[in-house]
Amino acid sequence: GESVGLHLPTLSVQEGDNSIINCAYSNSASDYFIWYKQESGKGPQFIIDIRSNMDKRQGQRVTVLLNKTVKHLSLQIAATQPGDSAVYFCAEGAAGNKLTFGGGTRVLVKP
């Protein structure tokens, strides 16, 4: 079936540097995409979303880029902080608000 996947399972980044987390998706009919952050022992927490008719959206310290030509999604975190250490999931949304989640990327912030 359709699926969402990630390129890198673990990303180590120096505190203060920018982080880029990548995600490939296969369903060109998806209406929107969402990035979630999951800290250890907790449920996923919404970070930012983007509609399929957009190619960029910015939030507080985060930017999501969508390239529909190559079916690629990325999350950029500016000035990464220790509190950003977590697992990040991309998900694609379709009819009925069903989300298909990718496998996750672990971000480790080094002091």
Next chain:
Amino acid sequence: NAGVTQTPKFRILKIGQSMTLQCTQDMNHNYMYWYRQDPGMGLKLIYYSVGAGITDKGEVPNGYNVSRSTTEDFPLRLELAAPSQTSVYFCASSPLLDGMGEQYFGPGTRLTVT
């Protein structure tokens, strides 16, 4: 608002036992979902509901049942527990605004079947 609450937080079951995982949301969301998350993996949709009285299967429904008698509650039933059902279970709800819906997740229930 308490958001999405789940009980219990932890549970150990023996093979063949049954249990119900409880999920309640106080945000008046129509959409509710149950996911399971295996270690180091993403979330897989078990069942979902678009409103009271309406439920539908997700990607991995076998071995589970749900009901949605009220907007607030969406319990997940495990019958004849198997070791393959050892996982962390997350309940979520969503308002679905303008065709796009952020899902709000509960804290999860960690289930071990031995």
